[in-house]
Amino acid sequence: MPAATTPAIVVTGASGGIGEHLAYEFAREKSAMLLVARSKDGLERVAAECAKRGATPVEIMPLDLARIDAIDQLEARIVALGFHVETLVNNAGYALSGPFATLDEPGELGMVDLNIRALTALCRRFLPGMIERGKGGILNLASTAAFAPGPLMAVYYASKAYVLSFSRALAAEVGGRGVTITALCPGPTWSGFQARAGLEHARLMRLMPLMTAAKVAAIGYRGFRAGKTTIIAGTMNRIMAQSSRLAPASVLTAMTKYLHRTAQ
Numbered sequence: 001m002p003a004a005t006t007p008a009i010v011v012t013g014a015s016g017g018i019g020e021h022l023a024y025e026f027a028r029e030k031s032a033m034l035l036v037a038r039s040k041d042g043l044e045r046v047a048a049e050c051a052k053r054g055a056t057p058v059e060i061m062p063l064d065l066a067r068i069d070a071i072d073q074l075e076a077r078i079v080a081l082g083f084h085v086e087t088l089v090n091n092a093g094y095a096l097s098g099p100f101a102t103l104d105e106p107g108e109l110g111m112v113d114l115n116i117r118a119l120t121a122l123c124r125r126f127l128p129g130m131i132e133r134g135k136g137g138i139l140n141l142a143s144t145a146a147f148a149p150g151p152l153m154a155v156y157y158a159s160k161a162y163v164l165s166f167s168r169a170l171a172a173e174v175g176g177r178g179v180t181i182t183a184l185c186p187g188p189t190w191s192g193f194q195a196r197a198g199l200e201h202a203r204l205m206r207l208m209p210l211m212t213a214a215k216v217a218a219i220g221y222r223g224f225r226a227g228k229t230t231i232i233a234g235t236m237n238r239i240m241a242q243s244s245r246l247a248p249a250s251v252l253t254a255m256t257k258y259l260h261r262t263a264q
Contacts, residue, residue: 008032008083009055010074012065012122013092015042018141018189021217022089027055032083034059036074037092065092066113071121085126088138090119095156108155115159123170127179134178139224140167142183144232147241149253160185164230171229180227184220187237189213211237 009026013019015037023035027050035043035050035058043060050058061077063070078085093115096107123138130136143157146164150157167183174181188210216233223231232238 005082005084006032007086008034008078008081009087009089010034010036010078010085010126011089011091012036012118013141014046014089015039016046018186018213018216018220019089019091020046021214022091022139022220023050024053024214025217025221026087026089027051027053027058030054030056031086032057032059032081034061034078034081034083036061036063036065038062038064065118065122066110070118071125074122075125084129084133086130086133086136088122088126088136090122090138090140092118093141093159095153097153097156099152100154111155111159115156116162119163120166123166127170127174130179131174131177136178137180137182137224138167138170139182139184139220142167142185144185144187144237144241146183146185149249151253168229180224180229182220182224182228183230184216184223185230185232185237185241186216186220187211187232187234187240189216 009029009031011019011023011026011033014023014035016039019037020042023033023046027033033047033050033055035047037043040060040062043062047058047060059077059081061074063073065071065074067073094111096103096111100108119140123140127136127138130138140163142163143160145153145157146160148157164183164185167181171181189212211234219233220231232241
């Protein structure tokens with residue numbers, strides 16, 4: 001008989017923004033947690049708060065998930081801790097804004113590595129165990145960007161369309177087997193995301209209503225635990241996502257391009 005392991009919640013991109021607040025939401029379940037991100041200082045701060053909220057034990061792993069060997073390293077750490085992944089929160093990701101033809105090539109390809117390849121690899125690595133045990137769930141961070149093409153953020157929008165489609169397909173595959181797959185689709189959110197994406201001065205930040213990361217996380221957590229497949233955070237974001245199904249592609253792309261340009 002294999003040794004018993006402890007069910008754990010793994011949150012990637014947990015050092016700030018929506019990932020940080022998702023960690024706080026899950027911490028209230030008082031389960032074992034492993035928080036993953038590049039920033040050790042940020043992880044230590046979030047881990048301390050998670051422990052205050054009842055999570056035990058709370059472990060951290062500073063790691064760049066875009067590295068080709070990152071998933072192997074993460075799995076080895078999970079095994080060494082005596083954990084098994086019962087809940088996986090794939091929050092790690094980033095965006096860049098600007099014309100595709102002029103943006104930094106490593107940055108663009110890094111988006112594909114982190115937003116798509118790493119997320120897919122994590123699901124592939126840990127979903128089989130959930131199915132075998134008949135218990136578990138994966139929460140993938142998509143975006144309202146998944147519902148439209150995104151000129152001036154072409155790779156980011158395409159990556160989130162992948163996450164949404166992939167999550168919905170997996171949800172259909174595992175239905176009735178005790179495992180849930182959820183895509184959380186936030187709209188514009190106050191976090192460090194805008195600075196890295198280069199969006200601080202875009203029209204999007206002035207014209208669109210921004211939610212707090214804490215509010216998005218609370219909505220996402222409740223929907224995930226309710227077993228929803230797709231969660232669009234915020235009434236206005238839900239309206240816009242639904243409207244994108246009816247609007248011509250030319251209108252959607254023109255509007256998105258306008259919003260991503262720098263406000264004058």
